[in-house]
Amino acid sequence: MRAFRLAAYESTPQLQQVEMPAPGPDELRIRVAACGLNFADLLMMQGKYQEKVAPPYTVGMELAGTVDAIGDGVSTFKPGDRVAAFTGQGGLAEYAVCRAEMCATMPASMPFPDAAAFLVAYGTSHLALAHRANLQPDETLVVLGAAGGVGLTAVEIGARMGARVVAVARGADKLAVTERAGAEVCLDSGADGFDLRAELKALGGAHVIYDAIGEPLATPAMRALHPEGRFLAIGFAGGTPPAFPANVLLVKNLSVIGLYWGAYLRFAPQVMTGSIATLFGWYNSGSLRPHISHTLPLEQAADGLELLRSRRSTGKIVITI
Template sequence: MRAFRLTDYESHPKLEQIQTPDPGPGEVRLSVAACGLNFADLLMMRGQYQEKVTPPYTLGMEIAGTVDAVGPDVTAWHVGDRVAAFAGQGGLADYALCKAASCVRMPDAMPFTDAAAFLVAYGTSHLALAHRAHLQPGETLVVLGAAGGVGLTAVEIGARMGARVVAVARGAAKLDVARKAGATECLDSGATGFDLRAELKALGGAHVIYDAIGEPLATPAMRALLPEGRFLAIGFAGGTPPAFPANILLVKNLSVIGLYWGAYLRFAPQIMAGSIATLFDWYNTGALRPHISSILPLERALEGLDLLRHRGSTGKIVITI
């Protein structure tokens, strides 16, 4: 089968022919239809992801496809079932092995491309906003990197939850995408002399900051939080994690809250399952629709990763197999 492989941290990944794997106990094999790209794929390629994977391995953590074979003890899934899965790796290939417990049944009307763009981004934002930050109707939510893969879903879900959403992104085109997703205020971080703290103060401050960027936006955003505000640390696409002065956290009674979505598969799968069920319900009613800016074939996976690396996309990039 074809597989998009990283052989070592110093090389570019490339398409190779490898043996088709057989599922073991607790596993299913998927005939992959689509795979969503995530910023975490880039971190994993550099050995900087929370869960380090040592090369050689096949890239692609977010998969949608059809069950092709099941392990000897798997009873919940059958050949032909349409599923989405967070596998951690292996999705950029004709076939992928996944833990049966990590698979979820796709809504009947959901295309594979939507499913491959759904779990990580929407799952991250929903758990962050609903479970961790307890976002309330009428509160002001500020989303940094609002046109990115997870940022855009935070705008969409925040608006769905009744928040006033302030989108922060670079350039009019990206802000237009965020506005269409539900943002009521849009701030261009690429504008000359941009002062995020002052801009947010002029809007009345923020109850919740959703940050997938890190510095240089994180600290000025944190300084615009209202008393008892919550700062959600989602990721560091800008390259530098924030280091907040603790005296400001104390004086304003602020909370800094981390969110690593994949960890819920291990320590609280029931919380993740409930979140995904809610999101699929919203999808079925038309309340959510993934924004996919690029759909590319497996042969162009490296191009997709470059678009992600250089922020040349809005929403998600999906690779079809």
């Protein structure tokens, strides 16, 4: 089969012919239809992700496809089932093997590209906003990096939960995407003299900050939080994690809350399962629709990663197999 393989950290992945994997106990083999790209894929390829995968390996941490074979002990899926899966690696290939617990049955109405763009981004934002930050209707939610893969889902879910959503992104085109996703206010972080703290103060401040960027936007956003505000640390696509002054956190009774979605598979899988069920229900009702800015074939997987690296995409990039 064909697979998009990384030979060493910081090297360029290559499309190669490799042996088709066989499912082991409690595993499924999936005929991959689509693979969603994530910023975490880039970090993993550099050896900088929270969970390191030693090369060589096949790139791609989330996928959708059809169960092709099952290993011993699998009773929840059968060949022919349509599934979305969070695999951590292996998605950019014609077939992938993963543990059954990492898979979810797709809604019947969901196309494979939507499913491949769904689990990581929507799962991250829903657990962050509903489970960790306890976002309430009519609160003001500020989303930094609002046009990106996870940021855009935070806009969409925040609006679905009844919050007033303020989207922060660079450029009119990206802000237009956030507005269509439900943002009430759109702020251009690329504008000359942009002062995020002043902009948010003029809007009345914020109750929750959703940050997938880090500095230089994180600290000024934090300083615009109301007392008892919550700052969600989701990622650091800007390259620099914030280092908040503890005296400000103390005086304003602020909470800084971390969210690593994949870890819930280990310590609280029932929380993740319930979240995914809620999200699939919202999809079925028409409340959620993944925004996919680019759909490319496996032969152009490198182009998709470069679009992600250079921030020329909005929402998700999906590779079809």
